[in-house]
Ligand SMILES: Cc1ncc(C[n+]2csc(CCOP(=O)(O)OP(=O)(O)O)c2C)c(N)n1
């Protein structure tokens with residue numbers, strides 16, 4: 439069953455709620471970082487909400503996603519809990535990785551969120567691997583990789599697309615073209631007008647969609663998922679979007695003007711979708727206001743509770759690092775050798 443049905447009033451309302459939740463979460467994360475509350479870096483997804491929510495809503499619950507260093511929006515799109523996310527940003531034990539991952543490493547494998555990732559371009563190979571696993575296990579799952587315009591020319595991204603295309607694996611590649619890789623404009627990074635041209639090299643379908651239109655993203659991913667799930671292989675989707683905030687919090691942004699940002703804000707995806715729902719009578723202005731204040735309360739409570747929560751104890755530092763403990767790995771090796779599986 440599709441995660442959220444964009445044809446139904448319930449699905450539309452939840453899509454709006456998730457986009458608003460991302461914006462509220464990242465607005466708060468930006469404030470907390472500026473106040474010196476959060477360790478590490480935060481990269482905000484504000485402005486790009488329609489890509490994450492549009493894409494994940496078109497998937498099925500059991501599908502996998504891989505994320506980027508700008509991953510909060512992908513997590514919320516996949517239905518992750520904002521308190522556990524906030525606790526992770528704070529480095530607290532209640533966080534998704536028990537506070538040991540932070541903003542750039544939130545993962546919830548059970549929910550199909552295979553991880554934010556500090557390595558640009560590391561998501562697509564994970565998605566191709568997850569799709570291969572699903573195929574070998576004969577499971578009805580697809581894997582969707584989010585990655586940025588700055589990752590498109592990264593070598594491992596091409597290896598991942600090539601393998602997925604050659605083996606017809608159930609993968610959807612989604613490029614979030616937010617017009618910059620750090621401070622470098624997309625046209626100074628690539629020699630093609632549309633990054634979706636990448637698809638031609640692998641003989642797979644490639645599309646460029648308006649990433650400020652949640653419906654357009656949803657429709658493109660719906661088609662791509664269908665292709666993936668029916669053995670027709672991967673699709674490459676470029677979503678044109680924009681980040682409203684700096685590359686990271688603290689970026690002085692000398693590479694663009696306030697006017698450029700305003701031009702994109704005029705096409706704000708949340709505002710557009712909200713107006714569409716109000717015009718259609720799906721929600722009223724009052725319902726919108728109360729949804730917004732419920733979300734603000736949720737995020738405020740998440741931040742306050744996370745601030746007070748416990749850090750992991752230093753004695754837990756080496757827990758959760760590997761799937762097995764060192765003694766278990768040694769036992770595993772010994773067993774393999776005893777079984778004749780070890781050839782060295
Ligand atoms: C392999 C690798 N190279 C470089 C970096 C440093 N780096 C972090 S984010 C970034 C820009 C990524 O741009 P893009 O993929 O467009 O994502 P965006 O930040 O725009 O969402 C770079 C170069 C890194 N983290 N990993």
Ligand SMILES: [Mg+2]
Pocket residue numbers: 586587588614615616617618619620
């Ligand atoms: Mg970018």
